[in-house]
Amino acid sequence: MKKQILTTSISALVAGLAWQAGASAQTLDYTAMSELFGEPVTAGATGAPQRASDVPATMVIITGEDIRRFPERDIPGILRHYAGMDVTRYGFGDGQVNIRGAATGYTPRLLVLVNGREVYLDSYGYTAWATLPVQLDEIQQIEVVKGAQSALYGFNAVSGVVNIITRNPELGNYATAHVDGGTDSYTDLSLVAAYGLGERASVRFSLGSTRADEFAGNPGNTGAAGFGDVEFSRDTLALEGRFALTNKVNLITEFTHSEVNQVESTSIALAAESEYEITSYRAGVEADTDLGFLTISGFRNEVEVLYSFGLNETSLTAFAIEDLFKVGTRNTVRLSAEYRDGESNSFPAPGNGDFGYETLAASAMWNRKFSDTVELTLAGRYDHVDWSRDGDPDPALYPFSREDYDVTIEEFSYNAALVWRPEFGGTMRFSTGRGVLAPTMFDIGFGLPVTVGGNTLVISGDPNIEPAIVTNYEIAYDRSLSPTVDLRAALFYHETEKDRGAFGP
Numbered sequence: 001m002k003k004q005i006l007t008t009s010i011s012a013l014v015a016g017l018a019w020q021a022g023a024s025a026q027t028l029d030y031t032a033m034s035e036l037f038g039e040p041v042t043a044g045a046t047g048a049p050q051r052a053s054d055v056p057a058t059m060v061i062i063t064g065e066d067i068r069r070f071p072e073r074d075i076p077g078i079l080r081h082y083a084g085m086d087v088t089r090y091g092f093g094d095g096q097v098n099i100r101g102a103a104t105g106y107t108p109r110l111l112v113l114v115n116g117r118e119v120y121l122d123s124y125g126y127t128a129w130a131t132l133p134v135q136l137d138e139i140q141q142i143e144v145v146k147g148a149q150s151a152l153y154g155f156n157a158v159s160g161v162v163n164i165i166t167r168n169p170e171l172g173n174y175a176t177a178h179v180d181g182g183t184d185s186y187t188d189l190s191l192v193a194a195y196g197l198g199e200r201a202s203v204r205f206s207l208g209s210t211r212a213d214e215f216a217g218n219p220g221n222t223g224a225a226g227f228g229d230v231e232f233s234r235d236t237l238a239l240e241g242r243f244a245l246t247n248k249v250n251l252i253t254e255f256t257h258s259e260v261n262q263v264e265s266t267s268i269a270l271a272a273e274s275e276y277e278i279t280s281y282r283a284g285v286e287a288d289t290d291l292g293f294l295t296i297s298g299f300r301n302e303v304e305v306l307y308s309f310g311l312n313e314t315s316l317t318a319f320a321i322e323d324l325f326k327v328g329t330r331n332t333v334r335l336s337a338e339y340r341d342g343e344s345n346s347f348p349a350p351g352n353g354d355f356g357y358e359t360l361a362a363s364a365m366w367n368r369k370f371s372d373t374v375e376l377t378l379a380g381r382y383d384h385v386d387w388s389r390d391g392d393p394d395p396a397l398y399p400f401s402r403e404d405y406d407v408t409i410e411e412f413s414y415n416a417a418l419v420w421r422p423e424f425g426g427t428m429r430f431s432t433g434r435g436v437l438a439p440t441m442f443d444i445g446f447g448l449p450v451t452v453g454g455n456t457l458v459i460s461g462d463p464n465i466e467p468a469i470v471t472n473y474e475i476a477y478d479r480s481l482s483p484t485v486d487l488r489a490a491l492f493y494h495e496t497e498k499d500r501g502a503f504g505p
Contacts, residue, residue, distance in 0.1 A: 028041065028049055029168070030165075034063075040061035042059065042061060042143055045057055045059065045149075045152055045153075046365060047322065047334045048334075053421070053478060054419060056375075056377035056419055056429070056431065057417060057431060058146040058147060059143055060143075061141055061143050062144065067139055067142070073180070074093070074130070075129055075132065075162075075164070076089075076096075079144065082144060084490075085144065086099070088102075090105060090263075091232070092232040093234060093262040094129075094130065094262055094263065099146050099147075100146060100160070104269075105126075105266050106124040106265075106266060106267040108124065109158045109437060110157075111156050111158075111162070112163075114134055115164070115240075115254065116297065117280060117282050117299045117301075118154075118155065118301070121303060122342045122440065123312050123441050124266075124442045125438075125441075125443075126267075128260065128276055130234050131278050132236075133206070133237065134166060135206045137176045137178055137190060137192045138167055138192040138204070140168070142165075143162070144160065145157075145160050145163065146159075148433035148470045148472040149433060149435065150413035150435040150436050151365070151413045151414050152379050152433075154363075155383075156435075156436070158435035158436065158437045166204065167194065168242075169204040170242050173195050174193065176193070177191050178190045186213075187211050188210045189208065189210075190206070191206065192206040199244075200243060201241065202242050203241050203242075204240040204241075205240075206237070206238045207236070209234070210232070210235075211232065211234075212231070212232045213229075213231060213232070214230040230262075232262050233259075233260065234260045237255075238255070238256045239254070240252070241254075248288040249287045252283065254280075254281070254283075255282075259277050259278075260275070261273070262274060266307075272308040274305055274307050277303075278304075280299060280300065281299060282298070282299040284298070285297075292323045292326075294321070295320075295322045296320075296322075297319070297320050298320070303315065312344065312345065312347045314342065314345075316341070316342045316343075317342075318338065318340045318341075319339045320336060320339075321336065322334060322336040323335050323336070330369040330370070331366065334363075334364070335364050337360075337362050337363075338360070338361040339358075339361075340358065340361075341357075341359075343355075343356035344441050348446060348448045351391070351394070352391055352392075352393040352398070354389070355387070355389035355441070356387070356441075357386060359383060359385045360383075360384045361384070363382070365377065366379075372421075373420060374418070374421075376416075376419075377415070378416050379416070381413045381414070382411075382412050383438070384410050385409040386406075386408050387405055387445075387463065389402050389405035393447060397447075397449055398447055398458055399458070400463055409438065409439075411436040411467055411469075413434050414433065415431070415432070415433040416432050416433070417430065417431035418430045426477055426480075428477055429476040429477075430475055432473045434472075435469070435471075436468075439467060441461070442461055444465065445461045448460075468496055468497065469498060470494070471494075472495075473493045474493075475492075476488070476492075
């Protein structure tokens with residue numbers, strides 16, 4: 001298959017060699033670039049390809065080679081081996097992850113991306129890791145970014161980002177089948193493949209199926225003890241197509257589907273059995289133009305979760321446009337705009353009307369290379385969020401009317417980093433960031449009547465709740481000591497304002 005490479009007018013010299021500064025995270029040939037520069041590369045932080053040592057954030061890149069060395073069966077298992085990652089197992093498939101903070105049930109502070117698509121669930125604002133339609137054998141690399149990164153990465157990246165990138169089918173055919181078995185009825189089957197269709201098209205396919213007995217609950221924990229006989233099940237499907245429409249325009253499409261049944265810890269620390277069915281659609285166009293490297297993308301996540309207390313149906317539709325271009329030889333600029341529409345049924349109590357939000361966001365990033373040893377990155381993002389409900393909650397039970405949910409939230413986030421490569425070796429990084437943790441659907445609008453001692457009480461979200469603000473200041477030093485040993489050190493200060501628990505501030 002002839003490899004299609006997007007060459008662009010914004011190409012830059014890095015380490016004395018030219019490469020495509022406009023290549024997106026998926027068009028980039030990570031293997032070739034890593035071999036060329038002797039270290040992993042990424043396009044995740046600024047949109048332009050960078051060596052890991054040049055990234056304006058504390059980032060760990062876990063390569064496919066690294067993943068194959070670990071005796072792990074899922075992504076949380078891989079992440080737990082790295083400093084600063086907090087991973088807690090609540091069930092066979094429920095491994096919650098956070099960066100520099102406790103990984104509680106339904107952890108809401110971490111942005112997780114798969115090929116640029118958010119897998120964040122709007123209901124409680126968390127990632128159900130077992131539902132990710134990704135097999136370990138098809139991962140190109142996992143990028144772990146620490147600290148508040150809302151301006152560089154987007155929505156809710158307050159403790160950090162986990163960016164999962166699958167292998168690009170344009171770069172060669174492959175096929176891998178994997179079968180595992182073990183105690184407690186454990187079986188795991190996966191099939192991943194990529195194939196070129198002529199000169200201008202390629203496809204990637206993956207299929208996975210896992211079965212296992214759930215963890216036995218502690219007999220002293222009456223809430224968890226009854227789930228020992230539950231079977232964990234996971235079935236996933238992913239299909240990606242990449243098409244070179246012209247020598248300068250690429251079309252990317254993707255369809256994924258996941259069905260998972262598992263025992264998990266909820267946001268209020270209660271064990272529950274949940275059934276997930278998630279379908280996602282993604283499409284994007286990348287174009288090398290006279291105005292820069294343009295990307296227009298969109299995705300839709302359709303989520304059904306049967307919790308122990310009801311069926312929650314949510315959807316998220318998002319569109320984004322981005323322009324990445326050079327000004328002179330030392331300045332890289334990225335401008336982007338985003339629209340999001342999230343909706344939920346009346347949950348967990350029916351009859352209160354569906355509700356959701358619309359978001360408009362704009363962001364800008366400027367990277368200035370002052371010399372071969374010093375560069376500065378500044379980024380800002382503005383979010384405008386409108387919440388609404390289309391039905392009237394029962395006034396005899398609920399303290400809020402439909403009009404109370406007409407709430408507008410406006411917040412600004414930023415990131416700034418100075419990267420210096422001193423003569424004595426390694427890389428010094430001075431950075432700060434302000435992240436915004438937006439209220440979830442649970443925080444804003446979920447309402448459930450409960451009976452306690454013959455009296456009816458209502459557990460309700462509060463439409464007046466404010467976003468949590470996370471500010472991070474950091475000094476970091478990275479140095480390669482040998483081909484197999486790296487030194488990473490960071491001193492950081494992390495502050496959270498207006499933080500909230502499961503039942504509000």
